[in-house]
Amino acid sequence: MKPSSSNPPTTAVPDTIRRRGHNISRKDIDPDALKVLYRLHRHGHTAYLVGGGVRDLLLKRKPKDFDISTSAHPNEIKKLFVNCRLIGRRFRLAHIYFKGGKIIEVSTFRTVSEFELEDGLIKSDNTFGTPEIDAFRRDFTLNALFYNIADFSIIDYVNGLEDLNSGIVRCIGDPVVRFTEDPIRMLRGVRFAALLDFSLDDQSARTIRKMREDIWKGATPRIFEETLRMLGRGSGGRALSLMHELKLLEILFPKVYNNIRKNGIDEYLDIFSRVDSSFDDGRILQPALVLAALFYPVFRAEIAGTTESDHLKQARSVLTPMSERLQIPRRIQDTMRQTMAAQYRFFALKDARYKPRTILRKSYFEDALTLFELIAGGTPEGKQLVQGWKDLEKQSPQQPPPRRSRRKRKRGQSPKRSPSP
Ligand code: ATP
Ligand code: MG
Numbered sequence: 001m002k003p004s005s006s007n008p009p010t011t012a013v014p015d016t017i018r019r020r021g022h023n024i025s026r027k028d029i030d031p032d033a034l035k036v037l038y039r040l041h042r043h044g045h046t047a048y049l050v051g052g053g054v055r056d057l058l059l060k061r062k063p064k065d066f067d068i069s070t071s072a073h074p075n076e077i078k079k080l081f082v083n084c085r086l087i088g089r090r091f092r093l094a095h096i097y098f099k100g101g102k103i104i105e106v107s108t109f110r111t112v113s114e115f116e117l118e119d120g121l122i123k124s125d126n127t128f129g130t131p132e133i134d135a136f137r138r139d140f141t142l143n144a145l146f147y148n149i150a151d152f153s154i155i156d157y158v159n160g161l162e163d164l165n166s167g168i169v170r171c172i173g174d175p176v177v178r179f180t181e182d183p184i185r186m187l188r189g190v191r192f193a194a195l196l197d198f199s200l201d202d203q204s205a206r207t208i209r210k211m212r213e214d215i216w217k218g219a220t221p222r223i224f225e226e227t228l229r230m231l232g233r234g235s236g237g238r239a240l241s242l243m244h245e246l247k248l249l250e251i252l253f254p255k256v257y258n259n260i261r262k263n264g265i266d267e268y269l270d271i272f273s274r275v276d277s278s279f280d281d282g283r284i285l286q287p288a289l290v291l292a293a294l295f296y297p298v299f300r301a302e303i304a305g306t307t308e309s310d311h312l313k314q315a316r317s318v319l320t321p322m323s324e325r326l327q328i329p330r331r332i333q334d335t336m337r338q339t340m341a342a343q344y345r346f347f348a349l350k351d352a353r354y355k356p357r358t359i360l361r362k363s364y365f366e367d368a369l370t371l372f373e374l375i376a377g378g379t380p381e382g383k384q385l386v387q388g389w390k391d392l393e394k395q396s397p398q399q400p401p402p403r404r405s406r407r408k409r410k411r412g413q414s415p416k417r418s419p420s421p
Contacts (some may be wrong), residue, residue, distance in 0.1 A: 009376060012132045012157050019152040024057045026152070027227050032098040033066035036106060037149035039080055045072040046109075046131065048146035048155070055142050058154075058164055059196065068106045069134060069146070077106055090114070091127065109134035115182045115222070129210035132157050139178065139185050141170045167198040175207035183218040186211065187226040190248065194230060194239035200246075208246045215251055216325075224326045227252060232290040234279035237272035240294075241265060253322060255298045267297050274374045285374075288335035291328075293374045295319060299340050319377060339368040346372040349388045369393075 027036060040047035047070045056063040070077065074092035078084050083097045091114045094106040109374060111129035116137075129137070131146065138144040142159035148155055161310065163170050169192045171178050171185070179186050186208045193200050200208070230239040243249040246266060250257040260268060271293050278285055299318045303311055315337040323333045346369065347357050359365060369389055375380030 012136075012153045014132065014135075014157040015161065017154040017156065018160065022058065022154050023060065024054070024154065028057055029053075030066045030102075030104070032096075032102060033104050034149075036068055036081070036096055036104050040068070040070050040072055040077070040106075041149050043072075043080055045070050045076070047072075047149050048131065049149070050146055051138070051143055054145045054147045054154070055164065057147075058145070058161075066104060067407075068104060069107060069109055069131075070106060071131075072106075073108050073128065074234065077108075088114070101351065111137060113137050113139070113182065115184065115219075129158045131155070136172055138172060139182075139188055141168075141172055142192070142196075142198075144172060164200075166198070168201050169193045169196070169198050170201040171202070171204045171207075175204045176211070179207060179211050179214065183211070183214045183216075184222045184226055186215060186248065187223065187230060190242050190246065191226060191230045192421055194235040194242055195233065197235075197238065200242075205246060208248060212246065212248050212251045215248065219333055220325075220327045223252075224328065227326070228287050228290065231272075231294065232275065232279065232285055232287065234276050236275050236290070237269050240268055240272060255318065255322070256294060259298050259301065263297070268294075270378045271296070271375055276376055278374075286332075286335070286367070287369070288332045289339065289371055289374070290335045291322075291332070292371050294323070294342050295336070296340060296343070296371070296375045303344075308344055311344065312337060315340040315417075335364065335367055338362075338364045342368040343372060343375065346385060346389060347376070348390075349385050356392050357396065360393060365393075 018245060033049065033053075038048045039050065045403050047068060049066060050069045051067045051319065053063040056129065071158055072080070074086050074094055077094040078086055081094070081096050085095050086092050087095055091107070091110070095421040096104045098104065109131050110127050112127060112135050135144045135146065135155075135157035138158075141158040141163045143160075144156075144158045145164075147153075147161045158172050165358070169189055171189070172358075189200055189204055189208065192198065199205075230243075240249070243252070244257065249260070256268075264357040275285060275290060275293050291319075295318055299315055302318055303314045306314060319333065319336055319340075322328070323336075342359065342362070342364065345354065348354060349356070359368075362368070369386070372389070373386050377386055
């Protein structure tokens with residue numbers, strides 16, 4: 001039987017790929033991460049680049065961050081680096097600070113992941129482990145490769161390279177065990193498959209379908225964060241398709257799931273092609289706009305036959321169940337509602353009933369226009385409208401959006417006209 005995190009090996013022999021057998025060059029590694037690796041190594045510790053950094057370098061992608069694992073214990077790390085702070089109560093991690101606010105995270109090899117907690121308690125007393133145990137506690141084989149600074153080799157305990165080369169996101173060990181330990185791994189699996197345009201291995205995919213309702217056993221803020229990472233980092237369209245296929249969408253966003261079942265996924269893929277390309281163009285969309293783009297088709301179906309003055313109320317009723325389940329911060333909820341409810345106005349650029357200045361002066365104008373671009377920018381007419389609004393914005397005198405007065409109106413004082421659309 002293949003070892004898994006539930007029966008981690010004690011003497012697994014890893015595959016070691018020497019420098020000339022792989023494409024990771026030190027030129028591609030952040031110089032500060034290299035400094036940390038070298039310093040740990042010079043002081044007699046094992047020091048590896050780990051996780052997404054190694055995965056992305058092997059795939060010739062630009063890593064988001066460079067995490068390091070080492071045999072040095074947290075206090076030993078702290079002694080080696082003046083610019084170091086230890087964080088975390090249960091799991092002590094070292095953060096090493098560099099210019100420009102850059103942080104290199106260094107963790108000691110360990111036996112369990114920080115999220116594998118049962119009722120807030122670590123299942124094992126001994127949290128420090130060997131490199132092989134550290135490899136097997138990780139989530140997917142492609143995330144468990146080590147780059148060894150001692151000889152620039154890749155160390156592979158889990159057949160991760162084979163999966164990486166075949167485009168497979170495979171759970172380390174039994175998916176039932178791994179998703180029970182930490183249900184958020186189901187979302188992470190979808191995220192990596194979508195991000196890299198890989199496939200989940202059959203067993204992991206089957207298990208996600210079976211265990212999908214267990215997702216709510218995970219911590220809500222983590223569910224929210226992973227969902228945003230899935231949808232808003234350039235591969236949202238693929239993530240949506242995969243979530244739909246695995247029926248995870250039914251659990252996370254039932255209204256979206258039902259809408260897709262009724263009307264197909266094409267409109268979502270069209271909208272998310274623009275969500276994804278704005279990420280590729282270097283524009284990070286705020287979470288409220290990614291979620292508003294996701295919910296717009298549901299919202300549009302709900303407002304059919306209602307008047308414009310009802311749109312805010314309808315937006316609330318479409319969004320509230322999801323906002324409560326995912327504990328979405330109020331600020332994000334407000335932006336979602338306002339930008340969704342304002343969409344009819346953008347379709348009516350030339351409508352003589354409205355004064356363009358009114359919507360141009362709204363504090364949420366920019367966000368609402370961005371949402372409009374996402375939902376309507378796929379057709380020539382939509383593109384023309386977007387351009388029309390941008391031209392109008394350029395022509396209109398720059399003025400700060402009106403401040404909403406916090407003071408209550410005194411009795412007898414006449415109400416100020418609010419510039420509503
Ligand atoms: P990204 O590029 O999005 O940062 P990543 O693979 O680096 O992807 P992180 O969330 O930064 O993902 O985690 C770093 C590494 O820690 C992972 O590659 C994986 O090895 C391990 N890891 C993270 N979360 C878990 C988890 N829930 N269970 C097991 N291992 C995990
Ligand atoms: Mg990372």
